[in-house]
Amino acid sequence: MVDEQTKQEVDMITKAHLAAERLEKANEIHKELVKRQEALEARRVLGGQAAAGEPQAKELTEEEKLQISLKQFWKNSALEGVFK
Secondary structure: OHHHHHHHHHHHHHHHHHHHHHHHHHHHHHHHHHHHHHHHHHHHHHOOOOOOOOOOOOOOOHHHHHHHHHHHHHOOOOOOOOOO
């Protein structure tokens, strides 16, 4: 009984470490994508392209940003439908 409990605890810790590694990798990818997006925006602004006539982008709340991040992080995983 103790061995089974210990095994379950080790399994949970292993899963937590794997999840943390996936999260760290996702954060690195997100940072790279943000850098690319900033570079593209800088090129657009410095290139003289105007945003005149384009509808203004709606500012997202922190909650909306978090929900989008969570959906992207859990996409194509077994837990995709759990976090809505």
